[in-house]
Amino acid sequence: MVEVIARRGSHASPLRYPGGKATLARFFESTIKALGLDKPTYIEPYAGGAGAGIELLLKGVVGMVVINDLDPAIHACWKAMVKDSDEFLRLLKRTPLTIEEWRNQREIYRRRHDADVDPLTLGFATFYLNRTSRSGVLGAGVIGGFAQAGSYKIDARFDKDVLRDRIEKLAELSGKIRVTKQDGAARLSEYLPKDNVFAYVDPPYVEKGSSLYMSAFQEQDHIKLARVLNGYANTNWVLTYDVAELIRSLYRARDISEFRLLYSAHLRGAKDELKRPSASELIVLSNTVADALR
Template structure:
């Protein structure tokens, strides 16, 4: 099994898709709408969607660059595919795409979305400030195109486009997004994967402070539909979510070096939780 997402993401959760399949089945939630306030690479959302385990998916990300990627891939799918096929994966092109990315909201939305994708596929571990694979001189063991298999990426982007009618996209603060979709007007499962507590500042542009994490915990209390939250398994987070159902698990990370990290899932009281992840 491999990720269905066109993006590489530190701590991507596609590896826990089999557990979520069991969670949905145990609670008779197959076909329910699925919501991610912190979409990122959306690897878990896409895995569940492509298996028809969920109905529609609602993807939100405050990062305008990530949002622009999903917008471009969904709304201009064939154009995006054509760009993937045509682009030259060279250090000069990396510099050009980086200059577009650095413009942020001032850039053309499609160009920003493609630049985000290009840098994600050509930077170390997919980290936007990670530097190009192989370095400027391209003398390393791995070259710039090591994670840019065009045929595979075109297939992934095309698959996303083929499910466009079932993917809903937004660019909101996660807590604002939650306030709109966390009510019971329609049954849905909400999965929150906030930035890591400890490593977040090294991995994400929109890292959280301890106060931000506390606000997420407070917001979770007000969600009226089933929810799951994932975090790095550390004492600070265990304390913050004391009294909540948990399952710990190991997750392989590829942020600069391959390692196994300990993570934890928290669950709303309404959910029947399988024994192991």
């Protein structure tokens, strides 16, 4: 059994993400060291905010980060921030933080599955809604409500200088960031057999998945992923999930334990977000990672 206490980490990713695991970066750093990997390729096949990967890249712990997400909006957002950063920064500078603009950006986001939506425009709308909606949940209401009456308003999480700084840092590292939009399990089958790879797998949750994320998992998706990960039990991966019997049973042959992390996605309103109570999650280790940490 391995104990992981996740603490509030630094914020390297420009995205807020419900259940974001940036706080695990320090645990991954010591795991990568224990495994004896030298600046490995770090892959997040269900990336979302990809907070931990970006932090590890900034610290020079990993040599390359693969950010994969099947959600077209999340993918467009990463692609735009990393590969089209000059245009993205221009949009950041000139787009106002108003309810009218929020509605505009929401309209763009709602068309995310349309082939004619420009990727930069969609990517920026995703970022805008992520930073101005409650708990960073795309599809949730605007912080402060349409009346903007409370003490937390639309701009509570949108400090343009701080965000510009984070995007500029990403742009500097763009040669070391690969952004893809494939099925996570397929991406893992491709990367896990390679040398010097470390995967952090954070798929949609079993219980809360459908309300938090746009592309939630069905039971068969959890089973398919388990088949891939158990099939590559002797490669380097760490998996986190919500506490669910299905997961305990799918990974019963692996090292599996509970850990707590700072978590805010189930709370309503920006004010409550500051309280950040901890919730229990499951962490599953590949054989190689479990051995290295023993």
